[in-house]
Amino acid sequence: MDNRSRRETPEAVDTHGYCQAEIEVTHGFGLHARPSVIFTRLAKSFPCTVEIEVNDSNVWLNGKSIVKIMGARIRTGSMLKIRARGLRAAEAIHALKALVESDFDEEKKHGRSG
Amino acid sequence: MAEAVEIAGIAASPGVGLGPVHRAADVTAEVLALRDTVAAERDKLRQAIATAVAELRALADRSDEESAGILDFQIEMLLDPALVEMAEDRIVAGDGAALAWVGALDDYIAGIEEAPDEQLRARAVDVVDIRNRVVSALTGLPLEDFASGSVFVGKDLEPSRFLAHDWTAGGGIVLFEGSVSSHVAMLARGRSVPMVVATGRFEVADGARVLVDANNGRVVIAPDDGHVREAKPKKAEARPIAARRAGGVVETADGVAIRLSAIINDPLELKAINPASFAGIGLMRTEFLVASSADAVNEQRHYDIYRHTLEWAGDAPAIVRMLDLGGDKTLPGLGARKSESFMGLRGTRLLLARPELARAQVRALLRAAVHGNLGVLLPMVTVPDELDAMRTYFEEERAVLLGRGVEARMPEIGMMVEVPAAALMLEQFSHSAFFSFGTNDLAQYLMAAARDDQSVAALYDAATPAVLRVIAQCVGLAKAMKRPIGICGEIASDPRHIPALMAAGLRHFSVAPDRVTDIRSTISGLCTDGQAAAEMK
Numbered sequence: 001m002d003n004r005s006r007r008e009t010p011e012a013v014d015t016h017g018y019c020q021a022e023i024e025v026t027h028g029f030g031l032h033a034r035p036s037v038i039f040t041r042l043a044k045s046f047p048c049t050v051e052i053e054v055n056d057s058n059v060w061l062n063g064k065s066i067v068k069i070m071g072a073r074i075r076t077g078s079m080l081k082i083r084a085r086g087l088r089a090a091e092a093i094h095a096l097k098a099l100v101e102s103d104f105d106e107e108k109k110h111g112r113s114g
Numbered sequence: 115m116a117e118a119v120e121i122a123g124i125a126a127s128p129g130v131g132l133g134p135v136h137r138a139a140d141v142t143a144e145v146l147a148l149r150d151t152v153a154a155e156r157d158k159l160r161q162a163i164a165t166a167v168a169e170l171r172a173l174a175d176r177s178d179e180e181s182a183g184i185l186d187f188q189i190e191m192l193l194d195p196a197l198v199e200m201a202e203d204r205i206v207a208g209d210g211a212a213l214a215w216v217g218a219l220d221d222y223i224a225g226i227e228e229a230p231d232e233q234l235r236a237r238a239v240d241v242v243d244i245r246n247r248v249v250s251a252l253t254g255l256p257l258e259d260f261a262s263g264s265v266f267v268g269k270d271l272e273p274s275r276f277l278a279h280d281w282t283a284g285g286g287i288v289l290f291e292g293s294v295s296s297h298v299a300m301l302a303r304g305r306s307v308p309m310v311v312a313t314g315r316f317e318v319a320d321g322a323r324v325l326v327d328a329n330n331g332r333v334v335i336a337p338d339d340g341h342v343r344e345a346k347p348k349k350a351e352a353r354p355i356a357a358r359r360a361g362g363v364v365e366t367a368d369g370v371a372i373r374l375s376a377i378i379n380d381p382l383e384l385k386a387i388n389p390a391s392f393a394g395i396g397l398m399r400t401e402f403l404v405a406s407s408a409d410a411v412n413e414q415r416h417y418d419i420y421r422h423t424l425e426w427a428g429d430a431p432a433i434v435r436m437l438d439l440g441g442d443k444t445l446p447g448l449g450a451r452k453s454e455s456f457m458g459l460r461g462t463r464l465l466l467a468r469p470e471l472a473r474a475q476v477r478a479l480l481r482a483a484v485h486g487n488l489g490v491l492l493p494m495v496t497v498p499d500e501l502d503a504m505r506t507y508f509e510e511e512r513a514v515l516l517g518r519g520v521e522a523r524m525p526e527i528g529m530m531v532e533v534p535a536a537a538l539m540l541e542q543f544s545h546s547a548f549f550s551f552g553t554n555d556l557a558q559y560l561m562a563a564a565r566d567d568q569s570v571a572a573l574y575d576a577a578t579p580a581v582l583r584v585i586a587q588c589v590g591l592a593k594a595m596k597r598p599i600g601i602c603g604e605i606a607s608d609p610r611h612i613p614a615l616m617a618a619g620l621r622h623f624s625v626a627p628d629r630v631t632d633i634r635s636t637i638s639g640l641c642t643d644g645q646a647a648a649e650m651k
Contacts, residue, residue: 001178033187033237040190066187067196070237073229087299 048086130519131286138268243272286326362393367647393431396624416478449558461494553603619645
């Protein structure tokens with residue numbers, strides 16, 4: 001065991017464009033509305049499907065839907081599984097995991113729509 | 115006359131508001147339109163959503179960054195097919211568009227309201243906001259606004275409604291439920307609108323006079339003069355003139371007192387510095403306090419930091435420089451464009467071009483000024499009109515704050531002397547309470563050599579003689595105007611330059627805290643003309 005503060009599993013990748021990662025939410029989607037906007041905008045920028053599961057609930061939600069993400073009531077300390085299937089799946093998982101790890105880049109301005 | 119009734123709640127945004135009640139109607143799902151075909155109802159809903167999105171975009175475009183961020187969240191929710199699909203299932207099952215929409219959204223809102231986390235529950239009102247806006251587009255009924263100056267009383271208040279309302283005439287907000295973490299509470303704090311939440315449901319007639327005493331977390335229906343007097347903060351007592359501190363004053367070899375103040379780049383530095391070693395703070399930068407453009411307009415965050423700074427300084431003066439963005443200092447979305455280079459839209463120019471940015475900081479400074487001896491320094495002033503325009507912001511915002519019962523005091527407003535044109539014409543800046551040299555910028559403008567361009571670094575280094583001549587001339591002008599003048603540029607923290615700066619007539623130096631011991635011992639070995647004491651006689 002190492003002493004890393006976040007529990008995470010290595011990203012599992014197969015040859016058919018499938019990738020999955022698990023990460024603890026340290027910032028919390030619930031803290032601000034903005035993290036949900038940032039997460040879904042990033043997910044939507046990839047052509048693959050993106051799904052999330054919260055705290056081993058066995059329910060996989062569309063990671064591109066802000067409505068589903070808000071409805072999932074994710075709080076700080078939640079364990080989040082993210083899986084992607086299709087084109088650029090590994091890249092999508094890598095980017096989304098990095099976003100959660102960086103506490104949603106709160107210090108950066110995220111472009112407004114339009 | 116009706117007897118006054120007091121109701122306890124939780125203060126979500128400080129201040130005092132007094133006005134007639136606007137009693138918000140509780141929204142119910144009684145928007146049953148006649149039902150058309152499934153396809154027609156579906157079209158109606160989609161059109162209404164498109165209308166709502168367009169309205170929110172227009173509102174976001176004329177809002178500050180923080181407010182626009184909240185509205186962006188709402189827009190993103192409306193653009194998500196998941197909400198439409200939930201409503202469309204109900205349309206297929208036989209509901210009209212409006213009823214289907216309200217039914218689907220109410221179920222979703224109920225889910226969020228059950229969240230274990232208050233921060234999450236506070237988002238429910240954003241969804242209520244979305245629900246009402248689409249209903250309004252569906253039914254053609256306008257979203258209800260209320261008379262300016264009134265006190266909104268209701269279950270909760272939606273962010274977009276807060277933003278669409280004109281708060282300049284005062285008033286306040288009382289919520290039966292609500293949350294200090296809600297978006298509308300953040301917005302209220304940002305604009306100093308007094309707000310009390312969690313009062314529980316109470317009856318009050320529309321138009322009744324009500325006092326929102328958010329300094330004490332209470333609401334008074336039909337208040338008498340005594341209640342109002344009690345709620346309004348007492349006038350701040352005049353503070354004694356700044357005591358000179360032994361550690362902040364050093365005597366030259368010929369017995370002249372020189373003041374040494376601290377330069378603070380980050381509020382965390384205050385912890386490590388002993389206030390007794392300085393004659394206060396000569397320059398506190400503020401651009402590094404704000405990590406994002408949302409922080410920049412977060413009045414409460416600014417206020418908390420300034421208040422802490424003034425408490426640290428005690429009776430000694432603390433000079434806070436207003437946001438100096440542009441040039442090499444940018445925030446995402448602010449001051450980052452090419453036209454905002456060293457000689458473009460930066461410093462006071464940028465603040466005047468972005469009034470919402472300036473006014474949020476002005477309100478925080480006005481509120482904090484009550485807690486100490488505050489001076490405000492304006493960066494990169496070029497012409498006297500800029501100083502006057504900023505002073506007008508201070509006067510206007512002070513009137514608004516006092517009207518709302520928020521304690522506020524005018525700080526002394528001074529300017530950086532860093533633009534050569536201003537330095538050469540210093541006598542025209544008679545409205546400036548004090549002056550401070552920013553020699554880093556003064557040097558680059560005098561030499562027309564950018565600070566961040568290595569290829570001209572030698573010219574920048576060679577600027578000192580020109581800078582010193584300008585300083586000497588300005589010290590003479592400031593003396594004639596009876597205005598204090600000091601220096602906060604980097605050369606004042608370098609012992610090698612101290613003799614020349616003293617010879618130019620400077621008697622007040624703002625220095626980096628880790629250099630103060632060096633500077634103190636250098637000065638004590640010099641006479642006021644900058645000559646070493648040993649060479650005198």
